[in-house]
Structures are given as C-alpha cells and as structure tokens.
Amino acid sequence: MMKSYETINVIEEHKSDSIVVIELNRPGAMNSLNTKMSEELIDCLKSLKNRNDTCVLILTGSGEKSFCAGADLKERKGMTNQQWKEQHDCFEEAYNQLRNFPFPTIAMVNGFALGGGMEMVLSCDLRYVSENAKMGLPEVTLGIIPGVGGTQLLPRTISVNKAKEFLFRGNHISSQQALETGIANGVFKSEELYTHTLEVANEIARNAPLSLKALKKSVNLGTETDLTTALSIELDQYYTCANSKDRQEGIKAFNEKRDPIWQGE
Numbered sequence: 001m002m003k004s005y006e007t008i009n010v011i012e013e014h015k016s017d018s019i020v021v022i023e024l025n026r027p028g029a030m031n032s033l034n035t036k037m038s039e040e041l042i043d044c045l046k047s048l049k050n051r052n053d054t055c056v057l058i059l060t061g062s063g064e065k066s067f068c069a070g071a072d073l074k075e076r077k078g079m080t081n082q083q084w085k086e087q088h089d090c091f092e093e094a095y096n097q098l099r100n101f102p103f104p105t106i107a108m109v110n111g112f113a114l115g116g117g118m119e120m121v122l123s124c125d126l127r128y129v130s131e132n133a134k135m136g137l138p139e140v141t142l143g144i145i146p147g148v149g150g151t152q153l154l155p156r157t158i159s160v161n162k163a164k165e166f167l168f169r170g171n172h173i174s175s176q177q178a179l180e181t182g183i184a185n186g187v188f189k190s191e192e193l194y195t196h197t198l199e200v201a202n203e204i205a206r207n208a209p210l211s212l213k214a215l216k217k218s219v220n221l222g223t224e225t226d227l228t229t230a231l232s233i234e235l236d237q238y239y240t241c242a243n244s245k246d247r248q249e250g251i252k253a254f255n256e257k258r259d260p261i262w263q264g265e
Contacts, residue, residue: 002047007037009062010044014198018055018205020048023062030069031061033116035087038094045097052264055209056201057101059124060108061117064190067107067133070115088147091116095148098123102213104204108197109133110190114172119146122153125216127183128197129175130190135183138170156223158182208246209264214238 002010011021022044024031048054061067071091076084098105098120107113107124113135121127121135129135137150145151146167155163158181166173178184188196204212214237222230241247245265253260 002044005040005044007034008040008044014201015053017202018053018209019058019198019201020054020056021058021060023060024068025062026072027061027063027065029072029074030066030112031063031117032069032072033091033094034072034075035090038087038090041094042090042097045094045101049097049102052209055103055205055207055212057103057105058108058197058201059098059105059120061110064110064130064132066111066117067109067113068117068120069112070117091148095119095123099149102216103209104212104216106197106201108193109135109184110193115139115146115150116148119148119150119153121183122157123149126185126200127178128186128188128193128200129178129184130193131175131187132190133175133178133187134172135178136170136172137167138172140168140170154183206259208241208250208260208262210244210246210262211241214241 002012007024007026009023009025011023014021022041024033024037026032026034026037048057076087079087104126105124107121107127109121109127109129111130111133113121113133115136115138118135118137137146137154139145139147139150151167154166157163162181173181173183175184175187179187186196218234218237221233225233246260246262249262250260
C-alpha cells in the first residue's frame, strides 16, 4: 500500500492487474507542477519501480480540464536565480525518474498539457488523449525554452521540422494534430478515455514483466546509437529473457493451452 501524498493520488484499484495510476492532483491550479509535486513524484516513482507488482504505469491529471499546465508560475514569482535553479534541479530529477521508469508508462491526457505538462506527456512511452486536449510548449512566449526534455523528446517523436515549428511558434496543438503528427497514439471522447487507456494497459500488463522491461530498455538504448551497437543491446536483452524462468513458463503455458503465470524471474 502506497503512502498518501498531498499533490498526487496513487490509484491502486487495478493493482491486481499490475497497473498503477498516478493522478496529478492540484485541480485548482490546473494540476501545475510545483516543488512539492516534483518531490512527491520522485518519491512515488522510486517506490513503484522497486515493487514487483507493477507492470504498467498510467499518468493523468485530476478532473477533465487539465492534465498539467506546466510549472506553477505563481510559485516561481519573485524567485531568485538560485531558487529557480534549485527548483529546476528537483523538476529534472522527477522527469528523469519518469523517463527511466523500467516498465511501460502511459500518459492519459485529459485536457491541457502545456510546457512541463507536455514534457511529462513526451516522457511517457504511450500517449492517449481526449478530444478536447490541448498540448504545446509555449516557453518561447515567456522568454525561456523547455528545460526538462522538450527540445530533445519532441524531435525524437515527430519530424524535426515539425518539432521546430511547434517550438518556434509556441502554439497549442489540438488532439487531432497530435494524432496526425505521431505525438498521440489515440484520441478518444473524454468519457471514454479512461476505459480505452485501461484496455491497452491491461493488454500490456498480461505480458511477461521481464520481457516488458527488456523491450523498453532495448528500444530506448538502441535508438540512441548505431545499428551494430543497437543489435548488441537487443541480443543482451534477448538472452536476459531467454535464460529466465518466465521463458520456460511461457513455452510450457503455450503447449498446455493456458495462461502463463509470470514470476518476473
């Protein structure tokens, strides 16, 4: 049982299916990211990655208006450069924990995802959005640029010239644009978003946990290097799975025409 947090809700009603939902919970501030939320995200993600009962993580925002509107600019008002830097260090660690979460992560975007909120979306493996979602990286309109991955993750997700256009203009991206450019994996009506996202999460979570970890590691590391090195990374992960007890269980279950019972070993 996870402990309670002030700015996030950890929903474990699907824990028996190896799925955990983290809900950003500052609805009065459009679920914007403040120092407290970043600290709690770090603590929560560190705890979850060390558990053996979580295979899929869903990240969303409370309410239907906003996923996350980015950094809380009210909290930042009047900060010294040093205070800004100290807060940003905390933000960086939270996003690092999310990007490097060992199992698949799904952003369920239920409204505005702007600035740091958009960077959270890009930090997840899969992204399902509601029809009314609005996303964007408007930092250029505030005299800064994205600082927790936006300029690097977006051009790794869509074409470089389209990413530059979004970044240079700082405008909002509709759910349809997100789908067409490849940012979103799917778009659904607001009332159907949770159901569809959970269906995907359940389908993923039924698979071997060691394989899920190996797949994510192989893809993430492999896409950042040359093909020869990438194939070596894939082979390392392949034998991690091939030499496991779960591989033996998977073959046995297939031949016995039953569902496998994964042990994560």
